[in-house]
Amino acid sequence: xxxxxxxxxxxxxxxxxxxxxxxxxxxxxxxxxxxxxxxxxxxxxxxxxxxxxxxxxxxxxxxxxxxxxxxxxxxxxxxxxxxxxxxxxxxxxxxxxxxxxxxxxxxxxxxxxxxxxxxxxxxxxxxxxxxxxxxxxxxxxxxxxxxxxxxxxxxxxxxxxxxxxxxxxxxxxxxxxxxxxxxxxxxxxxxxxxxxxxxxxxxxxxxxxxxxxxxxxxxxxxxxxxxxxxxxxxxxxxxxxxxxxxxxxxxxxxxxxxxxxxxxxxxxxxxxxxxxxxxxxxxxxxxxxxxxxxxxxxxxxxxxxxxxxxxxxxxxxxxxxxxxxxxxxxxxxxxxxxxxxxx
Amino acid sequence: xxxxxxxxxxxxxxxxxxxxxxxxxxxxxxxxxxxxxxxxxxxxxxxxxxxxxxxxxxxxxxxxxxxxxxxxxxxxxxxxxxxxxxxxxxxxxxxxxxxxxxxxxxxxxxxxxxxxxxxxxxxxxxxxxxxxxxxxxxxxxxxxxxxxxxxxxxxxxxxxxxxxxxxxxxxxxxxxxxxxxxxxxxxxxxxxxxxxxxxxxxxxxxxxxxxxxxxxxxxxxxxxxxxxxxxxxxxxxxxxxxxxxxxxxxxxxxxxxxxxxxxxxxxxxxxxxxxxxxxxxxxxxxxxxxxxxxxxxxxxxxxxxxxxxxxxxxxxxxxxxxxxxxxxxxxxxxxxxxxxxxxxxxxxxxxxxxxxxxxxxxxxxxxxxxxxxxxxxxxxxxxxxxxxxxxxxxxxxxxxxxxxxxxxxxxxxxxxxxxxxxxxxxxxxxxxxxxxxxxxxxxxxxxxxxxxxxxxxxxxxxxxxxxxxxxxxxxxxxxxxxxxxxxxxxxxxxxxxxxxxxxxxxxxxxxxxxxxxxxxxxxxxxxxxxxxxxxxxxxxxxxxxxxxxxxxxxxxxxxxxxxxxxxxxxxxxxxxxxxxxxxxxxxxxxxxxxx
Numbered sequence: 001x002x003x004x005x006x007x008x009x010x011x012x013x014x015x016x017x018x019x020x021x022x023x024x025x026x027x028x029x030x031x032x033x034x035x036x037x038x039x040x041x042x043x044x045x046x047x048x049x050x051x052x053x054x055x056x057x058x059x060x061x062x063x064x065x066x067x068x069x070x071x072x073x074x075x076x077x078x079x080x081x082x083x084x085x086x087x088x089x090x091x092x093x094x095x096x097x098x099x100x101x102x103x104x105x106x107x108x109x110x111x112x113x114x115x116x117x118x119x120x121x122x123x124x125x126x127x128x129x130x131x132x133x134x135x136x137x138x139x140x141x142x143x144x145x146x147x148x149x150x151x152x153x154x155x156x157x158x159x160x161x162x163x164x165x166x167x168x169x170x171x172x173x174x175x176x177x178x179x180x181x182x183x184x185x186x187x188x189x190x191x192x193x194x195x196x197x198x199x200x201x202x203x204x205x206x207x208x209x210x211x212x213x214x215x216x217x218x219x220x221x222x223x224x225x226x227x228x229x230x231x232x233x234x235x236x237x238x239x240x241x242x243x244x245x246x247x248x249x250x251x252x253x254x255x256x257x258x259x260x261x262x263x264x265x266x267x268x269x270x271x272x273x274x275x276x277x278x279x280x281x282x283x284x285x286x287x288x289x290x291x292x293x294x295x296x297x298x299x300x301x302x303x304x305x306x307x308x309x310x311x312x313x314x315x316x317x318x319x320x321x322x323x324x325x326x327x328x329x330x331x332x333x334x335x336x337x338x339x340x341x342x343x
Numbered sequence: 344x345x346x347x348x349x350x351x352x353x354x355x356x357x358x359x360x361x362x363x364x365x366x367x368x369x370x371x372x373x374x375x376x377x378x379x380x381x382x383x384x385x386x387x388x389x390x391x392x393x394x395x396x397x398x399x400x401x402x403x404x405x406x407x408x409x410x411x412x413x414x415x416x417x418x419x420x421x422x423x424x425x426x427x428x429x430x431x432x433x434x435x436x437x438x439x440x441x442x443x444x445x446x447x448x449x450x451x452x453x454x455x456x457x458x459x460x461x462x463x464x465x466x467x468x469x470x471x472x473x474x475x476x477x478x479x480x481x482x483x484x485x486x487x488x489x490x491x492x493x494x495x496x497x498x499x500x501x502x503x504x505x506x507x508x509x510x511x512x513x514x515x516x517x518x519x520x521x522x523x524x525x526x527x528x529x530x531x532x533x534x535x536x537x538x539x540x541x542x543x544x545x546x547x548x549x550x551x552x553x554x555x556x557x558x559x560x561x562x563x564x565x566x567x568x569x570x571x572x573x574x575x576x577x578x579x580x581x582x583x584x585x586x587x588x589x590x591x592x593x594x595x596x597x598x599x600x601x602x603x604x605x606x607x608x609x610x611x612x613x614x615x616x617x618x619x620x621x622x623x624x625x626x627x628x629x630x631x632x633x634x635x636x637x638x639x640x641x642x643x644x645x646x647x648x649x650x651x652x653x654x655x656x657x658x659x660x661x662x663x664x665x666x667x668x669x670x671x672x673x674x675x676x677x678x679x680x681x682x683x684x685x686x687x688x689x690x691x692x693x694x695x696x697x698x699x700x701x702x703x704x705x706x707x708x709x710x711x712x713x714x715x716x717x718x719x720x721x722x723x724x725x726x727x728x729x730x731x732x733x734x735x736x737x738x739x740x741x742x743x744x745x746x747x748x749x750x751x752x753x754x755x756x757x758x759x760x761x762x763x764x765x766x767x768x769x770x771x772x773x774x775x776x777x778x779x780x781x782x783x784x785x786x787x788x789x790x791x792x793x794x795x796x797x798x799x800x801x802x803x804x805x806x807x808x809x810x811x812x813x814x815x816x817x818x819x820x821x822x823x824x825x826x827x828x829x830x831x832x833x834x835x836x837x838x839x840x841x842x843x844x845x846x847x848x849x850x851x852x853x854x855x856x857x858x859x860x861x862x863x864x865x866x867x868x869x870x871x872x873x874x875x876x877x878x879x880x881x882x883x884x885x886x887x888x889x890x891x892x893x894x895x896x897x898x899x900x901x902x903x904x905x906x907x908x909x910x911x912x913x914x915x916x917x918x919x920x921x922x923x924x925x926x927x928x929x930x931x932x933x934x935x936x937x938x
Contacts, residue, residue, distance in 0.1 A: 076462070108389075109380040110466070110517065119541060178573055183580030187573050189543040193564045194370075291569040293542035300569070301378060306759075 030331060037327040044319040045098065048312045049091050059083055059107050059308060081107075103316070104309040108302075113313040116298060121317075123190055124294030127210065128283050131217035132275055138218070139225025140268065146226065147233030147264075148256055158226065166223035174216045174289035185212045188291035213290040217283060221275075228271055233264040266337055270329050277325030369561040371864070371889050373878065374574040374586040378567070382539055383521040384503040385457070385464040391565065393467070393501075395545055397883045398563065399530040400503030401554075403432060403451050403486075408870045408884035411675060411781040412827070413498035417451055417531075418486070427493040427823055428476075432486040438554050440506045442529045445483075452480035453507035455488065463516040468502045493823045495830075496782050501881065504531070533887040534563045543567055560889050578603065584863050587878040589856040591661035602862035608869065608876040609674035610853040613667055614732065614776040615806075616650070616724075616740065617847045618643050622768040622808035625795045631768020634722055636714060641702040643845035646772070647688045648695035649747040650740060655850045659735045663856060667849030669838030670786045670806070671779065674852070674871065677831045678783040680838035688842070695747040704748070712748035721750035725764055726774035728755040733774045736850065740772075767800055768808065775847075777806055781881055783834045787818050790841055807846045814840045855879045865892045 060077050078084040082093060097104065103113035142162070146155040178187050186192055186209050195205040236242065237260065245255045284296035291297070295314060302310035381387040384396035404421065407414035418432035438446035455478040458464045458471075465472070476489040488497070509529050513521060520526060527536050533555070534547035547563040566583055568574035575593050577583045579600060589597070598605050619633030620643060636642055652666035665673050668687075669680030704712035704720055712720040724740060726733030733755060741751040751772075756764070764770050779786040788794060792810035817837035824830040841847070855876040859867065868888025869875035877885040 110386060111380070111519075115519070175570075175572055175576075178576055183582060187577045187580070187582055188566060188568050189540075191540055191543055193372075193538070193540075193544045193546050193566070288569045289573055291543075291567055291573065297542070297569055 026334075029334065033327055033330055037323050040323045041320055044316055044323070045095065046091075048315045048319070049094055052306075052308050052312050052315075053087065081105075098316075103313040106302075106307055106310050108307045108310075113309050116310060117295065117313055117317055120293060120295045120298045123292060124283060124287070124296060126190075126206075127213055127287070127292055127294060128217060130210065131214045131221055132272075134214070134218050135221035136225050136272060139222040140229050140265075142222070143226040143229025144233060144256070144261055144264075147230035147237075148260075150230075150234055150237075155230075159230065162223035162226045165219050166227075168220060169285075170216060170220050171285040171289055173219065174213065174286050177212050177216055178289065181212065185209070187212075190292060209290075209292075213283075213286050213292050216286050216289075225268065225271065229264065229268055232267045233260060236260050236264045239263075266333075269333065269336060273325045273329035273332070274322075277322035369891065370564060371560045371562070371585070371886060372564045372566055372583045373886065374577060374583040375565045375567045376569075376571055376574055376586075376588055378542075379545065379565075381522055382527045382536065382545075383516065384467065384505060384527075385516050386466045386521070388467050391567075394878075395536070395565070396503040397532070398534040398547060398886065399527065399532045399536050400505060401438070401446075401531045402502065403500055403504060404498050405501075406499055406781040406870070406881045408868050408875075408880075408882065408888070409872050410677070411871055411881070412677075417446060417504050421498065423497070423825065427825065428490055430488045430490070430497050432488070434484050434486060435554060436484065438531060439552050440509075440529050440531055441535050441550065441552070442506075442509075444506065444508060446504075446506075446531055447483035448480035448486040449483065450507050451486050451504045452478050453511065454502065454504050457510070458502070461516060466516075468500075471496065471500045471502055495784050495822050495825075499780070499782050499881075501780070506531075533558050533883055555887070558887050558889070559891060560886070563886055578858060578860065581860060581863075583860075585857065585859040585867075585878060587855065587857040587876070589858060591663050591856065594663070594856040594858070595661070597858045602860055603858055604861040606855075606857040606859070606869075606877055607663060608855045608857070608874055608879075609665065609672065610855040610876070610879065611672055611674055611780070612776055612778045612853040613670060613672050614655075614736075614774070614850045614853065615667070615670075615847045616736075616850060617765070617770075617773050617775050617807050618646065618845060619768060619771050619773075620808075620844070620846050623795065623810070624798055624800070625793065626798050627810075628798065630796075630800070631770070633768060634771045636718055636720060637722070637771060639702060640845060641698055642704075642720070644688070645695040645698040645702075645747055646744065646749065647845050647848045648691050648698060649743045649749070650848050650850070651690040651743060652848075652850050653690070654739060655736060659732060659739065660851060660853070663854040664851040665854075667851045669835070669842060670777075670790065670847075670849060671783045671834065671838060672852040674875070675779070675781060675783065676871075677827065678834045680835045680842070682839065682842070686839060686843075688845075692743065692746045699748060706748050710745065710748060711750040719750065720748060721752065722771035723752045723754050724772045724774070725754045725756060725761055725770045727758055727761055729758070736774055766796060775806065784822065787821070787834065787837055791815060791818055807841070809841060809844070809846050811840060811844065861892065863892055865890045 059081065060074055060083065075084075082090060085093070094104065101114060103117070105111065106113055106116060109116065142158050146152075146158045149155055190206050190209045191202070192205055192209070195201055242255060242260055245259045246252075250258075283292070283294060284300055286292070287294045287296035288300050295317070298310065299314045301307070302314065375391045377391045378389050379387070379392045379395065380389045381392055382395055382399075384400060387393055387396055402416040403418045404413045405416050406412065415435065417435060417438065419435040421430060421432045423430050432448075432451070434446070434448045434451070440446060455472055455475065458469060459475060459478065474490050474492055474494045476491045477487075478489075479487050481487060490497070506529050509526060513526065522539065524536065524539070527539075530536060530550070531553075533550055533553050535550050536545065537548050538544075538546040544567060545565045549558045549561050549563075551557045566577075568577065571588070571590070571593065574583065574586055575589070575597065578586045578597070581602075594605060594607070597603050619631065619637050620640075621629060621633060621635065621638040622631055624630050656662065656664045656666050668682055671678045671680065673679050699712055699720070703715045707713045707719070714720065722744075724737055726737050728734075737751075737753045737755060741753060744751050761773065765773050765775065777786070777789060789804065789806035790809040791805075792815060794805035795808055795810060796805070814837055817833050817840065821830050821833040821837065824833055842849075857877050857879075859877065866888070867877040867886070867890075868884040869877060870880040870882060870884050
């Protein structure tokens with residue numbers, strides 16, 4: 001966390017002289033950040049392409065695994081998939097197609113990768129998104145309480161609990177929840193085949209399926225928000241402005257709510273955005289346990305292949321999400337914290 | 344946390360009636376642990392997707408439930424010309440597509456012709472038609488197929504027959520619309536597709552007009568599970584009714600469970616160790632880097648003598664398999680080779696040592712034998728790194744071979760690397776295996792000269808790189824022999840020839856491990872009968888023959904009270920949590936005030 005902050009300070013220091021000279025500082029700051037993000041994305045695309053090309057195995061042979069084929073059919077497939085061309089030509093074709101939104105076709109399913117990712121994206125956003133929102137709410141609430149009464153029994157119990165849950169393997173926790181709830185919640189997917197059609201009943205059905213995977217993620221996720229919020233609040237607690245506020249005769253809970261918490265929230269903002277960036281990737285094992293039809297599961301299936309175009313596509317989408325969220329965090333931080341702008 | 348629990352308590356309520364409805368055994372829910380790529384039968388290649396096509400569409404002919412011999416489907420009867428090159432199928436009258444149109448000879452003719460004309464239509468089952476010369480339907484009752492060479496698989500073409508009037512207007516078989524109900528919803532099989540939620544489930548309704556008679560179950564659901572443990576848990580909790588592909592551990596754990604019946608059946612897969620006897624490509628050029636000592640048949644024989652297939656079954660497979668003999672698994676009784684005492688290579692370390700002594704390999708100081716030329720008898724043993732079977736087998740085999748004075752270097756690698764190595768001939772010993780089909784032609788064809796890779800190292804599908812004139816001769820003979828008993832005899836002879844060259848050691852035939860809810864289903868139609876598999880069949884017999892348990896005997900009360908109990912517990916937990924939260928909040932406040 002401190003590293004993220006110091007790097008932000010450095011960037012702001014770099015752009016500050018411009019800001020003093022003219023009014024273009026903010027624009028230039030935004031443009032340089034966007035440029036950086038685009039450069040990162042380009043790097044991701046290059047890396048994604050060549051990294052996966054180093055994996056052993058012949059994609060054509062993978063496709064025809066366990067099926068009788070002859071040399072003619074294999075040559076036909078090579079040509080259809082474009083793997084008979086030189087690597088650089090393949091890369092060029094890939095980039096040109098990618099710019100048009102075409103991520104190629106899956107070896108295993110022979111469907112467009114973009115479609116496969118598209119249909120898996122929303123379930124993951126629903127699952128990890130709802131778990132993250134709940135984790136933020138729960139984590140901040142507990143973190144504030146624990147930090148404000150540092151050293152109390154509540155603090156010790158909550159911190160211990162959070163540290164324990166944080167280190168629990170998600171996969172294991174999911175299975176334990178599945179077995180111990182004894183069929184109260186569905187164990188697979190996000191839809192049951194027996195539900196009556198209708199917005200309300202289908203919505204409830206999805207909610208019913210969401211409970212176990214969401215709770216599993218929530219239990220593991222909330223800890224870091226709680227711990228960051230707690231330490232950040234503790235860091236603020238000896239500040240002079242709090243003493244001043246108290247000296248003005250403000251009630252203690254008002255001092256906490258109006259003065260300490262807003263300042264202590266800043267580091268948490270970065271964490272929140274970083275987490276949102278990881279949203280799609282954070283659920284591989286939980287999606288596997290609960291057969292949640294999301295992106296994590298797609299990644300898991302593709303890895304078992306390995307289905308290169310799918311792996312590559314998921315890699316670009318995940319890395320793209322992280323880059324985008326980092327960009328947003330940096331921009332938002334400038335808005336939220338005046339010190340970053342004027343220091 | 345509280346909010347989630349509250350939501351879940353609300354969400355549980357609407358599901359009680361559904362759970363009660365399922366108790367009556369009118370819905371059969373099958374746990375799928377493999378994926379579905381397409382519903383389109385021309386492009387669906389994953390095994391679960393192939394199964395969907397089997398339920399939804401009738402075949403021309405298919406292997407029977409009783410003994411996997413060809414039986415009628417869309418075709419009522421068939422005959423072949425004397426030269427075995429022309430097949431005439433008589434189409435069953437009175438069959439209907441689910442949209443009411445009659446099934447005629449035009450439909451199978453169209454299905455096969457499309458596979459001949461359209462590259463995409465060959466994606467899934469193309470190998471069945473590569474030998475076709477022509478397909479025609481002279482009238483609505485007759486289908487005539489001419490082949491370029493005799494093809495014994497003509498009575499077990501694993502190709503779903505689709506309705507011509509639905510598929511003919513579709514130009515692009517890769518179009519996403521070919522996976523939609525408007526297209527795949529018109530079928531003729533025992534169960535008709537009604538709903539498909541990608542990556543989640545497939546639903547079928549019973550075909551009331553099915554020519555064999557409507558199934559006893561009204562609805563069939565295939566539910567996808569990514570995690571095998573979660574699927575087993577779902578069976579225990581009654582969320583699914585049948586599950587397959589269990590591990591021995593899962594199978595043993597389910598054995599004692601109330602209301603669950605386990606099914607152990609002979610499987611279609613065999614596991615083997617292949618020996619690099621100096622392999623060559625199809626142009627007879629030597630390839631690969633195999634140890635030349637393995638060219639000596641006495642060395643290969645000693646290796647075969649030193650491998651205890653019974654121990655592999657007992658200790659690696661936990662007893663869930665059968666010791667192997669030939670390349671046709673024991674499930675296909677008619678074609679399995681059961682060697683007599685004289686022919687059989689028995690496990691005997693002493694004999695293996697004697698064989699190597701005679702061959703002039705003397706034991707060195709480290710216990711490893713050294714050949715006349717000074718070369719050490721030491722081999723690499725390749726296998727799949729991620730397969731427990733390979734890991735344990737490699738250990739046992741290494742131990743036995745060491746007892747015979749043969750050193751082993753285990754090299755367990757990724758699937759792809761193993762595939763690359765064995766295709767290129769870069770191995771000494773390798774753990775391998777194949778899933779076979781009811782017709783023995785496939786298992787034998789994997790060991791013919793023509794199955795070897797070409798000069799560029801491509802196009803091969805050989806299991807062993809075997810190429811032997813006697814085997815070739817027998818292979819061709821069985822292809823043109825249409826008397827089942829005579830053909831079986833030839834198939835067995837061919838397996839004996841293969842085994843006697845010691846180019847592979849067939850370790851075992853896997854068992855299929857399945858389990859089902861006996862409180863909801865009384866029985867399933869197994870293939871073969873009476874001890875076969877329920878789900879892993881070539882056909883639809885298992886689910887078509889599912890018989891619900893007597894509704895009165897089903898313990899629906901249990902389920903009801905259980906759900907009630909859990910709602911109760913949920914409510915209590917909710918109250919405790921909300922109460923605790925409020926209390927905690929209050930205590931927090933008062934503490935703040937005190938400060």
